[in-house]
Amino acid sequence: MIEIRIHGRGGQGNVVAAYLLAMAAFEENRYGQAFPNFGAERRGAPVMAFVRIADSPIQRRNQVRHPAFLIIQDQALLQVPGVTDGLLPGGKILVNSRQSSAELSEQLGKEAVALQATALAKKILGRPVPNTALLAAFFTLTNMLSQDSLALVLNKRFKGEVLEKNLQLIQQAAGLVPAGLWKEA
Amino acid sequence: MTTETAIPISKLRKKQPRFRGLESGHRACLGCGEALAARLVTESAGPDVMVANATGCLEIFTTPWPESAWRIPWVHSLFENAGAVAAGMEAALKAQGKSTKVLAFGGDGGTFDIGFQALSGMLERGHNVLYVCFDNEAYMNTGIQRSSSTPHAAMTTTSPPGKERMGKRHLKKDIVSIVAAHHIPYAATASIAYPSDIRKKVRRAMAIEGPTFLQIHCPCPLGWGHEGDHSITVARLAVQTGLYPIIELERGGLANVMPLRNIRPMTEYLKMQQRFRHLFTDDLRAKEELEHLQAIADHNIEIYGLRSDGGKDAFDSEGMDTVRRGGMRWA
Amino acid sequence: MLQALEGSQAIAQAVALCRPQVIAAYPITPQTHIVENISKLVADGKLQCEFISVESEFSAASVVLGAALAGSRTYTATASQGILLMAEVLFNIAGMRVPIVMTCANRAVSSPLSIWNDQQDSMAVRDAGWIQLYCADNQEAVDTTIQAYRIAERTELPVMVCMDGFTLTHTLEGIDIPTQKQADTFLPPYEFSRTLNPRDPLSLGTLVTPDYYTEARHSHHQALLNAQAEIVSADQDWFAISGRKCGGLLSVEGPEQAKTAILTIGSVLGTLREALEEFPPGQPVKLIKLRSFRPFPAETLKAACKELDDVIVLERALSPGSGGIIGLEVLAALSELPKPPRVHNFAAGLGGRDIPLEILPTLLSTLNEPSDKRFKIIDVELEKLPEEDR
Ligand SMILES: Cc1ncc(C[n+]2csc(CCOP(=O)(O)OP(=O)(O)O)c2C)c(N)n1
Numbered sequence: 006m007i008e009i010r011i012h013g014r015g016g017q018g019n020v021v022a023a024y025l026l027a028m029a030a031f032e033e034n035r036y037g038q039a040f041p042n043f044g045a046e047r048r049g050a051p052v053m054a055f056v057r058i059a060d061s062p063i064q065r066r067n068q069v070r071h072p073a074f075l076i077i078q079d080q081a082l083l084q085v086p087g088v089t090d091g092l093l094p095g096g097k098i099l100v101n102s103r104q105s106s107a108e109l110s111e112q113l114g115k116e117a118v119a120l121q122a123t124a125l126a127k128k129i130l131g132r133p134v135p136n137t138a139l140l141a142a143f144f145t146l147t148n149m150l151s152q153d154s155l156a157l158v159l160n161k162r163f164k165g166e167v168l169e170k171n172l173q174l175i176q177q178a179a180g181l182v183p184a185g186l187w188k189e190a
Numbered sequence: 191m192t193t194e195t196a197i198p199i200s201k202l203r204k205k206q207p208r209f210r211g212l213e214s215g216h217r218a219c220l221g222c223g224e225a226l227a228a229r230l231v232t233e234s235a236g237p238d239v240m241v242a243n244a245t246g247c248l249e250i251f252t253t254p255w256p257e258s259a260w261r262i263p264w265v266h267s268l269f270e271n272a273g274a275v276a277a278g279m280e281a282a283l284k285a286q287g288k289s290t291k292v293l294a295f296g297g298d299g300g301t302f303d304i305g306f307q308a309l310s311g312m313l314e315r316g317h318n319v320l321y322v323c324f325d326n327e328a329y330m331n332t333g334i335q336r337s338s339s340t341p342h343a344a345m346t347t348t349s350p351p352g353k354e355r356m357g358k359r360h361l362k363k364d365i366v367s368i369v370a371a372h373h374i375p376y377a378a379t380a381s382i383a384y385p386s387d388i389r390k391k392v393r394r395a396m397a398i399e400g401p402t403f404l405q406i407h408c409p410c411p412l413g414w415g416h417e418g419d420h421s422i423t424v425a426r427l428a429v430q431t432g433l434y435p436i437i438e439l440e441r442g443g444l445a446n447v448m449p450l451r452n453i454r455p456m457t458e459y460l461k462m463q464q465r466f467r468h469l470f471t472d473d474l475r476a477k478e479e480l481e482h483l484q485a486i487a488d489h490n491i492e493i494y495g496l497r498s499d500g501g502k503d504a505f506d507s508e509g510m511d512t513v514r515r516g517g518m519r520w521a
Numbered sequence: 522m523l524q525a526l527e528g529s530q531a532i533a534q535a536v537a538l539c540r541p542q543v544i545a546a547y548p549i550t551p552q553t554h555i556v557e558n559i560s561k562l563v564a565d566g567k568l569q570c571e572f573i574s575v576e577s578e579f580s581a582a583s584v585v586l587g588a589a590l591a592g593s594r595t596y597t598a599t600a601s602q603g604i605l606l607m608a609e610v611l612f613n614i615a616g617m618r619v620p621i622v623m624t625c626a627n628r629a630v631s632s633p634l635s636i637w638n639d640q641q642d643s644m645a646v647r648d649a650g651w652i653q654l655y656c657a658d659n660q661e662a663v664d665t666t667i668q669a670y671r672i673a674e675r676t677e678l679p680v681m682v683c684m685d686g687f688t689l690t691h692t693l694e695g696i697d698i699p700t701q702k703q704a705d706t707f708l709p710p711y712e713f714s715r716t717l718n719p720r721d722p723l724s725l726g727t728l729v730t731p732d733y734y735t736e737a738r739h740s741h742h743q744a745l746l747n748a749q750a751e752i753v754s755a756d757q758d759w760f761a762i763s764g765r766k767c768g769g770l771l772s773v774e775g776p777e778q779a780k781t782a783i784l785t786i787g788s789v790l791g792t793l794r795e796a797l798e799e800f801p802p803g804q805p806v807k808l809i810k811l812r813s814f815r816p817f818p819a820e821t822l823k824a825a826c827k828e829l830d831d832v833i834v835l836e837r838a839l840s841p842g843s844g845g846i847i848g849l850e851v852l853a854a855l856s857e858l859p860k861p862p863r864v865h866n867f868a869a870g871l872g873g874r875d876i877p878l879e880i881l882p883t884l885l886s887t888l889n890e891p892s893d894k895r896f897k898i899i900d901v902e903l904e905k906l907p908e909e910d911r
């Protein structure tokens with residue numbers, strides 16, 4: 006079972022990202038579970054969502070404390086205490102950031118990859134919603150799930166122009182990170 | 191006598207200590223109309239008050255335990271009982287011979303809907319309470335569900351447009367008239383687009399012994415679907431189109447209105463908000479609903495006589511905006 | 522068809538399959554997504570029904586009461602403060618023996634205000650006279666919702682389907698949504714023996730003198746006890762159609778020879794299942810899932826526990842000043858056994874506190890402790906409390 010924790014801010018589409026991830030797993034006949042750590046918070050406040058992906062049914066319903074991967078939708082959240090807590094040894098961090106991956110890795114002392122997801126989303130979607138771009142990068146980095154599955158679940162969630170643009174966005178985002186860098190051994 | 195000061199006169203006002211009932215640093219969204227309105231109300235009401243606050247965004251974003259943004263005694267009990275809790279507080283103060291004023295705060299849901307009974311009781315019994323309704327036209331705290339304050343045709347999560355629906359099917363409840371029908375000394379509407387008008391009305395209500403009611407139109411960027419920095423513009427357009435008449439009622443009768451110098455087409459207001467997005471499609475029903483909304487605005491303008499007589503008025507919906515705090519600049 | 526769905530979305534679809542004619546609800550976290558999804562189905566013309574967005578939970582319950590009496594199948598859902606505000610109507614509905622189905626998206630109760638999960642809300646109205654069924658996962662919540670209508674309409678008792686707020690309502694997972702044909706095969710059209718009808722006028726909700734009140738209460742109590750058979754048969758019949766069971770009144774899993782069992786209610790079951798694999802205990806351990814809390818299946822429970830030495834009851838609510846709620850009832854039932862097992866009673870996960878896998882070893886470690894207390898909140902963090910409260 007692979008556990009993933011997504012950190013972001015209210016309004017950045019955290020829960021949607023978590024759901025899309027689990028739905029993509031489902032499309033590939035794996036088991037997926039996703040849920041938010043819902044706070045009574047408003048737009049802009051730090052929020053979390055959890056994802057589990059496995060090859061057998063997932064029964065546990067506790068929060069993800071020891072993720073193998075962290076997806077950080079807003080770099081500033083790295084300053085918030087506890088955000089990187091519990092990351093498994095060898096765990097990886099994908100960050101929406103304008104810094105370079107090397108800089109980030111050094112700062113964090115952990116393997117990190119940066120993607121300028123907000124800028125990319127603004128350019129293509131016209132809105133600063135980084136979630137789908139980050140997912141595309143995550144899929145490419147890990148090879149865990151295919152871009153096709155991501156496109157498929159986007160199709161279920163969105164329609165019309167929003168869908169078109171998101172499909173464009175994930176295609177571009179996928180090309181910006183090294184494929185298979187975080188492939189399971 | 192002259193006093194030497196290093197501070198230029200223009201900045202002096204900023205140095206003036208000002209009472210703040212609600213501190214910054216709370217957790218409201220950017221551009222939250224309710225946060226602004228609550229600050230204005232408490233600022234004008236002054237420190238000698240206590241507040242009963244109904245459940246809702248205002249309550250949640252001001253008091254994430256162990257923090258509180260309030261500088262005045264404040265209690266949140268439940269969603270439906272702010273009017274009654276306030277009545278109890280007022281009765282106790284009266285019994286003790288104290289003059290502290292009791293304020294009750296509720297959202298539109300807590301006022302128009304679930305707390306309506308407690309509000310009506312409080313008004314009818316004549317408690318000395320200023321009840322402020324922060325009207326953002328839906329249940330925002332739970333994620334934008336329709337309330338009886340939601341405007342006709344607006345989209346919320348429980349009034350979604352679809353094959354069979356064009357947003358909310360029913361009309362916005364005319365709460366201020368219902369409140370006024372209790373024949374209370376003072377009931378008024380206001381809008382965050384007109385801060386000095388809010389201040390004036392709060393002071394007016396504070397000076398009255400008996401139940402008073404203030405309904406403040408508070409845009410919610412999240413629920414209405416507009417940018418946070420457009421809240422004031424959106425609020426102002428609601429007034430200037432006639433959709434949100436700014437009025438004062440005394441003992442049930444209309445006493446005052448904010449006249450409209452330039453009546454704006456209603457679509458200017460609607461177009462700024464995602465909650466009316468479905469009305470700007472080719473759908474025939476959309477056209478019908480737009481006409482319906484225009485008729486509501488026209489009706490308001492008519493019954494309240496909102497059309498100004500053509501001259502410039504510092505207190506009309508154009509002038510009021512530029513009447514600054516502590517001074518008047520004639521528009 | 523198996524789909525990846527959020528729990529609330531699945532419940533909305535399950536409700537739609539039951540063809541309710543009147544739905545009334547009032548928003549409250551974490552129930553909101555259920556109602557929002559239903560609103561969408563109605564707006565899109567996918568569910569033909571009167572959907573009434575009322576002005577309070579008090580009215581929500583009252584509207585479905587009126588609608589059910591006037592001859593329609595109904596649905597409502599709420600949680601927490603909403604359940605408490607409904608309380609008066611809930612007792613009234615049950616006493617009038619009206620078949621209504623309601624989802625409770627379990628949440629803690631104010632004050633202090635908490636929007637997060639525990640089961641204090643439904644436990645607070647356990648004496649309202651409703652059937653209460655608790656769900657361990659979203660699939661069960663879907664299947665139980667459909668079963669609930671048949672149980673309610675056959676027994677003329679209202680049914681509350683309790684599912685943990687957020688933990689289930691906001692979790693996306695694979696859920697099999699039955700077909701309309703399956704639902705229709707299982708659930709006949711709504712019928713109520715005392716439907717209001719001008720041709721055959723009845724007066725409902727009358728005053729009863731002491732001469733008959735006791736008898737009314739007696740038959741209500743009896744009806745709930747008798748409903749056990751209906752709960753079991755609904756589960757069996759649904760199994761025949763869908764291939765899935767929810768465990769009737771209660772279900773037991775784990776090694777036959779186990780002398781220790783953990784009894785739970787609601788969604789913590791899955792976590793304990795995996796905990797048993799992750800932290801294999803020194804001795805074999807059974808898990809007992811209590812599905813029906815009202816009626817309380819005392820006989821079935823006794824049969825399930827008669828060979829046991831220890832029963833650990835883990836619950837998500839408490840009765841302040843007394844202790845556990847379920848624990849006490851389990852203790853009372855098991856004390857009738859010739860060799861009653863020891864009952865250890867714990868509350869955990871109040872107001873949304875996460876229940877981790879590690880709770881299993883903690884629970885089991887208490888077996889050897891000399892127990893001076895019948896009940897304990899096992900995940901309390903004492904260092905956060907002032908000295909005198911520890
Ligand atoms: C009895 C009861 N029902 C429902 C709720 C859930 N609830 C809390 S706040 C809220 C909506 C508040 O809406 P409004 O009064 O308009 O205030 P806003 O959040 O929009 O400022 C709801 C439905 C509750 N707390 N208590």
Ligand code: SF4
Binds near residue numbers: 217224413
């Ligand atoms: S949701 Fe709306 S009312 Fe609530 S804090 Fe945000 S902007 Fe304000």
Ligand SMILES: [Mg+2]
Binds near residue numbers: 328330
């Ligand atoms: Mg509101």
